[in-house]
Amino acid sequence: MQEDYITKIRSAYNQFTKAEKKVADYILANPRQVLFMSISDLAEACDVGDTSVFRFCKTMNVKGYQEFKMMLSLSMRSGDSSLSATEDKTITLEDDIAELAKKVLSENISAIQETYSLIDSKQMTEAMNALTDAKRIVFFGVGTSMLTAMKAMNKFLRIEPKVACNMDAHMQLIMASTLTSNDVALIFSYSGSTKDTVEIAKFAKKAGAKTIVITRFTKSQLTQYADILLLCGANEGTLQDGSTSAEISQLFLVDVMYSEYYRRHYKKCKPTWDKTRDAVKDKNYM
Structure with missing residues (x-):
């Protein structure tokens, strides 16, 4: 890019x-x-x-x-278009609802645009090759990033049964320690400095797994354990800690990876998608 x-x-x-x-x-x-x-x-x-x-x-x-x-x-x-991100989008106590909504919208759009501009085609290709070759793909994240990891697992599970995720941080450490050189650990962390997440990455690396890290910054405590680094864009202001822009930027990368995985393995993934669709088709009043 x-x-x-x-x-x-x-x-x-x-x-x-x-x-x-x-x-x-x-x-x-x-x-x-x-x-x-x-x-x-x-x-x-x-x-x-x-x-x-x-x-x-x-x-x-x-x-x-x-x-x-x-x-x-x-x-x-x-x-x-990311140059427009230099405009002030910081939410203040003086903003009315209209101004606040405009800033939130602008921040979310900028997060996706910035993430797109940060995509390294070589790193993304390596990530997709790793997911293809993996015997098992395990998604990891703590706090808000855990929700992103669960959403990623739920999305991939529709087309690929070799995925897993656990919501408990202690169980994630256990899962990371039992990975092998045939597995991939896909780790989400906006800051790259969450202690539990760094520990998970350390155990996954020690176990010999290929580690893919999705994070905001190029260098952090977490990135030193990354075999493959995918960067997401989003900046959180004082009143925006835990804002969805960070999650949106990570989920944009998940969508790119999911779409590319489906494209690459369509003949294998389509029957799985049909099965998972049929499994829940009677759960809606439609």
Whole structure:
């Protein structure tokens, strides 16, 4: 997918130093103005030294400030809709219902658009190959991410019986420890820093399973145990902790994976889909 530097900054945010975060915050709030600023101008605006701006560029894997501005400019010229995500969507205590609803809608749309721009075709292909080859696919998540894991399992179960998920965190640890090199652990965590989830990933990795991690940030305690990393977009404000935008962004990736799995294995999956559909067809008053 086309690289978008606004999205890339957000995904790398938790690995920045305190000074680098000041630079990132300013760029996210004023991306177009930054294109016309020197490194000293930006450093002064952020109240940091020139070296902090240079270190920020290094963290973003570019050689220097000019290359960063070039990449940011190219991203803007592409007309990528995620640039609209720099507009203020933060819910405040002063918002009326109409304004609040508009911000929630905009945030959810941006979450999907940003997740789409973050899809790495190589990583996604590796993930699909791993799911194809797996003897067993086990979905893991804690808290809100557990609900996402259960939804993913329920979706895949309609076409593939080799999937599993358990709602209890302790049971998830047990399941992770009993995985084998023939299995895949698909782990959901927005922050990548939930202790129980990191423990689950550690046990799954130790057991030899292939680990696929769906998370917000490129580097975290969780990603060090990831064989395959899929990034989701969504930013939670002060009044939006636990917002559905994070879940929506993860479920968008689940939909992509489900659709690709079904497409790849249509001849095998279609009979299973027919069976599961028939199993519940009499449960509706229709």
